[in-house]
Amino acid sequence: MRPLRIAVLVKTNTGGMWLLPQVDELRHRGHEVTVVLPPGSGRLRDELERQGVEVLASPYDFTVNRSTPLGLLRLRSLLRQLRPDVVQYHLIASAYAARLATLGLPVRRVHMVASPAYLESRWVQWVERMMWRLDHVVVCGCRYASVRYGELGCPPKRRPVAVYGVDTDTFSPDATGPDQRAKLRAELGVDQAAFLAVMVSHVYPPMRLVRSGRGVKGHDVLLAAWRTFRRRHPDAHLLLVGGGWTAAGESYRRQLGEHFGVPDDPGVTWVESVPDVRPCYAAADVSVSPSLCDGTGAAVEAGSMSVPSIVTGVGGLPEAVTERSGWVVPPADTAALVDALEAAYRDRAAGTLTLRGQLARRHVLMSFDDLRTAAEVADIVEDVATDRR
Known part of the structure; x- marks a missing residue:
């Protein structure tokens, strides 16, 4: 033409x-x-x-x-x-x-x-x-x-x-090198044997017209669930990657940090930005997207890196995982999110979490x-x- x-x-x-x-x-x-x-x-x-x-x-x-x-x-x-x-x-x-x-x-x-x-x-x-x-x-x-x-x-x-x-060549488990997982964990002060969950997302300020004025990415839901989960598993660590989107988003991020005591919590690390997000996925055992409304979110990037995801059943997120490559939970359901984290933790202990990651990569290659x-x-x-x- x-x-x-x-x-x-x-x-x-x-x-x-x-x-x-x-x-x-x-x-x-x-x-x-x-x-x-x-x-x-x-x-x-x-x-x-x-x-x-x-x-x-x-x-x-x-x-x-x-x-x-x-x-x-x-x-x-x-x-x-x-x-x-x-x-x-x-x-x-x-x-x-x-x-x-x-x-x-x-x-x-x-x-x-x-x-x-x-x-x-x-x-x-x-x-x-x-x-x-x-x-x-x-x-x-x-x-x-x-x-x-x-x-x-x-x-x-x-x-x-x-x-x-997603660029499946750039976001590949082989693209970051075999030592990236250990290197980033060492930089974060996270034990090499710890269970590490990662959430990659900007923090958007609550919007009055959407989800009754709550932050749409669900950071508050994850932080609440993490309190419960980490009491059961003191070796677990949560990595949050992403600053506030606009000044209002950054203000909301600071409010969340203060409310959940993030600065004083040794089980949570929150970084505003990184030059390359791939090492964060490489270091993680599971990615979490607890959004109240979203597209396919970070689950596609994580899956391309062979990292399984926990996502909420909203928007396009359920399309980014399969039953065998991740977990889908109801939005704003803290208890269900804790249960999914427990399932990922058990899979890691049983040695089957790696298979979920491989299936996540296969799904992304076929569809994304x-x-x-x-x-x-x-x-x-x-x-x-x-x-x-």
């Missing part, structure tokens, strides 16, 4: 690293890709520019205030100058901006749903019941998101599932490899551009 002009719109220049394989696949097929991000530096911008992708600063800051109409008009002007065949947008704030800024323009709109968390809000559900109709296709990052859009009236052909994958999933997204974009979908 003829080369397409594709504008990718994302409301962050720090997160969103998952779109890199998609951009790479589209460019590999000969399409011209321009990424529009908020102004300023960030990991995503730096990596895109390193790869030679054109990156432009968005004239709209993706917030709602008195300057919103002017910002949307400026964004519309920028997109008209780019004259894209397709506008592809990730994250709900980007979706609202792209939809409104391109009204009446001869472009095809591809909405990428990274996480369905926003669909937990009844207000957002009401808005999306109308707004999804401006999307030519809603590409859902998990089956759960597709089901939710189906409940809002979106027909099956307009809500295909294409997951956000980023090269395959990026090709699926590129196929959808091309189909939309040529009216084949």
